Amino acid sequence: MPAIKSRLGLSKSKIAGARALAAKIAAPVQKYIERHTTVTVERATLRLLGADGADKDGVPVPNIVVAQCGEAAAGGAARTYINALVKRSSTTEQLNEEIAAGLDITAIPAADEKQIKARASDLVERLDARISGNVKFRRERLAEWKDAEKSPLIYVIVATGNIYEDVKQARAAALQGADIVAVIRTTAQSLLDYVPYGATTEGFGGTYATQENFRVMRKALDEVAAQERRYIRLVNYCSGLCMPEIAAMGALERLDMMLNDSMYGILFRDINMYRTFTDQYFSRMINAAAGITINTGEDNYLTTSDAIEKAHTVLASQFINERFAFNAGMPAGLMGLGHAFEIDPATKNGFLYEYAQALMAREIFPVHPLKYMPPTKFMTGDIFKGYAMNTLFNFVSKATGQSIELLGMLTEAIHTPYLQDRYLAIASARYVHENIAGFSSEIEFRKGGVIRKRAARVLDETVAMLREVEKAGIFDAIERGMFAEVKRPKDGGKGFDGVFEKAPGYWNPAEDYLRRRLKITR
Amino acid sequence: MFIKPYGDTLDDGAVQLSFTLPVACGGRAKEGARQYVLKLGFRHAEIVHAHPLSPEFTFFVAYARTDIALDYSKVEYAEAVDKSMTMDQVNDYIRANFKRKLVVIGACTGTDAHTVGIDAIMNMKGYNHHFGLERYPMIEALNLGSQVPNERLLELARRHKADAVLVSQIVTQKDVHIHNLTNLIELAEAEKLRDKLVMVIGGPRVNNKLAKELGYDAGFGAGTYAEDVATFIVKKLSRTLLKK
Numbered sequence: 001m002p003a004i005k006s007r008l009g010l011s012k013s014k015i016a017g018a019r020a021l022a023a024k025i026a027a028p029v030q031k032y033i034e035r036h037t038t039v040t041v042e043r044a045t046l047r048l049l050g051a052d053g054a055d056k057d058g059v060p061v062p063n064i065v066v067a068q069c070g071e072a073a074a075g076g077a078a079r080t081y082i083n084a085l086v087k088r089s090s091t092t093e094q095l096n097e098e099i100a101a102g103l104d105i106t107a108i109p110a111a112d113e114k115q116i117k118a119r120a121s122d123l124v125e126r127l128d129a130r131i132s133g134n135v136k137f138r139r140e141r142l143a144e145w146k147d148a149e150k151s152p153l154i155y156v157i158v159a160t161g162n163i164y165e166d167v168k169q170a171r172a173a174a175l176q177g178a179d180i181v182a183v184i185r186t187t188a189q190s191l192l193d194y195v196p197y198g199a200t201t202e203g204f205g206g207t208y209a210t211q212e213n214f215r216v217m218r219k220a221l222d223e224v225a226a227q228e229r230r231y232i233r234l235v236n237y238c239s240g241l242c243m244p245e246i247a248a249m250g251a252l253e254r255l256d257m258m259l260n261d262s263m264y265g266i267l268f269r270d271i272n273m274y275r276t277f278t279d280q281y282f283s284r285m286i287n288a289a290a291g292i293t294i295n296t297g298e299d300n301y302l303t304t305s306d307a308i309e310k311a312h313t314v315l316a317s318q319f320i321n322e323r324f325a326f327n328a329g330m331p332a333g334l335m336g337l338g339h340a341f342e343i344d345p346a347t348k349n350g351f352l353y354e355y356a357q358a359l360m361a362r363e364i365f366p367v368h369p370l371k372y373m374p375p376t377k378f379m380t381g382d383i384f385k386g387y388a389m390n391t392l393f394n395f396v397s398k399a400t401g402q403s404i405e406l407l408g409m410l411t412e413a414i415h416t417p418y419l420q421d422r423y424l425a426i427a428s429a430r431y432v433h434e435n436i437a438g439f440s441s442e443i444e445f446r447k448g449g450v451i452r453k454r455a456a457r458v459l460d461e462t463v464a465m466l467r468e469v470e471k472a473g474i475f476d477a478i479e480r481g482m483f484a485e486v487k488r489p490k491d492g493g494k495g496f497d498g499v500f501e502k503a504p505g506y507w508n509p510a511e512d513y514l515r516r517r518l519k520i521t522r
Numbered sequence: 523m524f525i526k527p528y529g530d531t532l533d534d535g536a537v538q539l540s541f542t543l544p545v546a547c548g549g550r551a552k553e554g555a556r557q558y559v560l561k562l563g564f565r566h567a568e569i570v571h572a573h574p575l576s577p578e579f580t581f582f583v584a585y586a587r588t589d590i591a592l593d594y595s596k597v598e599y600a601e602a603v604d605k606s607m608t609m610d611q612v613n614d615y616i617r618a619n620f621k622r623k624l625v626v627i628g629a630c631t632g633t634d635a636h637t638v639g640i641d642a643i644m645n646m647k648g649y650n651h652h653f654g655l656e657r658y659p660m661i662e663a664l665n666l667g668s669q670v671p672n673e674r675l676l677e678l679a680r681r682h683k684a685d686a687v688l689v690s691q692i693v694t695q696k697d698v699h700i701h702n703l704t705n706l707i708e709l710a711e712a713e714k715l716r717d718k719l720v721m722v723i724g725g726p727r728v729n730n731k732l733a734k735e736l737g738y739d740a741g742f743g744a745g746t747y748a749e750d751v752a753t754f755i756v757k758k759l760s761r762t763l764l765k766k
Contacts, residue, residue, distance in 0.1 A: 172579060188633040205695050
């Protein structure tokens with residue numbers, strides 16, 4: 001992380017005040033989360049313990065088990081699954097096949113409690129070995145190829161719908177200099193209440209996130225990394241109705257980053273707020289345990305609201321996302337808080353405002369691997385203008401020490417990137433990054449100038465907004481449309497029926513393991 | 523009137539192209555790219571830049587000239603709106619002609635998750651200093667957001683007695699928008715709503731010609747503002763509603 005000395009003159013006490021407000025905002029939500037579980041939290045738990053596969057109609061085994069449990073899932077679905085393993089003396093693979101073939105595991109009589117606990121610790125041990133192995137592998141490769149590590153890291157997207165086609169494009173992008181490859185998901189996967197199974201070759205605007213697809217892409221990127229002697233990070237989307245399950249799959253298959261936001265699903269996918277808050281917590285514990293960097297979605301605020309007027313909503317959300325992530329045991333070094341370069345290019349001094357916002361984020365979140373998003377809202381079919389806008393974006397990104405730069409594509413408003421679009425984007429980014437390498441340490445900002453004043457104002461507005469949210473309570477604040485100008489009723493949205501109050505004696509060995517590993521105390 | 527592309531002299535037919543071929547970069551690749559451009563019907567093809575994207579792919583920038591000309595007088599295309607009214611004019615027009623508020627429902631339908639288009643037309647703030655329909659005092663605007671099933675859009679149109687329905691489609695991969703838009707028209711006809719509604723589509727890959735082909739009243743592409751859509755709606759309604 002480049003250490004940038006404060007040059008905006010932001011008030012330390014105001015920043016601390018904003019953090020304190022965020023903690024107050026998150027506290028009642030956290031209380032709610034602790035007392036609840038959801039169908040996908042239970043399914044993620046099963047996946048971590050070894051449930052996998054699907055029946056002949058494509059219904060995944062974790063879904064079958066949770067459906068079999070019904071209301072009893074409120075006591076923890078792991079017990080039912082592990083009980084079946086004990087009573088039938090099966091391996092997880094054998095049991096998964098039997099469940100897929102129609103076995104009802106809720107009909108199996110209860111085993112001895114000690115045996116269940118013993119089997120659970122075996123499964124957790126296996127899980128820990130897998131996750132720790134993945135963390136170790138990544139750490140060692142990063143250490144070995146440290147010299148090849150750039151800043152900001154160059155992030156590109158592939159989105160063909162066919163995982164094997166994605167591999168070709170990802171490989172080409174990595175060879176051109178991409179450090180991070182995200183496989184964008186097929187349209188509307190976020191609204192599926194299950195994760196499809198197996199390798200897939202059909203999708204609209206993206207490729208299904210499945211565990212097999214994760215494996216296929218991971219293998220391909222590891223090969224090209226070994227060849228380039230540069231670690232290539234793999235990203236997917238840990239959002240929507242299966243947030244914790246995607247996290248579980250990512251932890252098992254060594255993904256490196258996950259799009260993962262505490263409120264995005266509520267605001268932009270109309271997923272119920274209680275469901276999202278509960279799911280984000282479990283998913284973030286998994287991500288934290290597996291050393292997966294999260295990318296939060298504040299950039300989306302600016303696609304629906306004005307980037308100048310609503311800049312403070314981005315910062316407010318960053319504080320809230322940070323707090324929820326801390327609550328899930330995540331270190332700041334894994335929090336890729338998001339923001340974006342979305343000011344109307346016709347704005348006089350727009351570049352100065354973008355600069356102020358990006359540098360402000362860097363100074364307020366000094367060790368966080370900030371995720372910076374390119375212009376999208378004002379991209380048109382004029383690819384030449386778009387290329388010029390992306391160049392300014394590259395400039396701000398490098399000059400303000402952003403960590404993760406999702407490159408803008410000149411064809412942003414037209415189609416999913418062509419092979420050459422990605423090359424042109426990487427070429428421009430590398431040119432700018434290299435050309436202004438020492439720029440940030442050369443300049444200071446004038447007291448009372450546009451940039452300092454802008455940053456101070458956004459921080460003031462943020463504190464005022466957080467104060468209002470704290471007063472209203474975040475559930476009401478969302479209901480009133482205080483974020484992204486989107487209003488969501490508390491009992492509305494998708495997935496509310498999949499939220500349960502935990503039954504007395506609720507048992508979740510995977511969660512207990514995650515809490516131990518992350519040192520989270522109740 | 524026959525026309526050709528203009529580079530720096532009338533009728534020089536100059537065109538710039540860029541594309542990728544699935545071959546390794548090198549002299550043979552450049553010659554292959556040049557011959558390929560000639561096969562497209564150009565003459566004087568020149569590959570000015572070639573760069574490897576990977577061991578199997580090469581990117582080219584080419585300049586070429588064409589002899590092909592187009593008889594422009596034979597080109598037919600009708601814009602949905604010739605001259606748009608301003609927001610105030612639209613409101614005055616509604617007050618004078620309909621004596622009630624008009625109800626407009628908009629959505630990004632099907633699996634499409636991008637609200638940027640429908641927001642630009644409908645949201646209070648609008649786009650590029652052109653206010654959206656929510657700001658129009660004489661329009662009751664209801665923006666349903668993204669991923670709205672066609673059935674739900676029509677159900678709400680019926681419930682709110684909508685005068686017009688706006689559908690935004692951004693994602694066009696594999697013609698998903700065509701299937702979705704066709705499905706909506708069929709549903710509207712099956713539910714006997716088609717004649718009761720002005721149905722308009724919008725999106726960067728959409729235009730008036732496509733809209734007509736699919737059975738819609740109008741289509742608007744990039745660069746459209748709320749007043750363009752509003753003008754079309756009020757004019758169209760005045761032709762149908764007021765004649766009855």
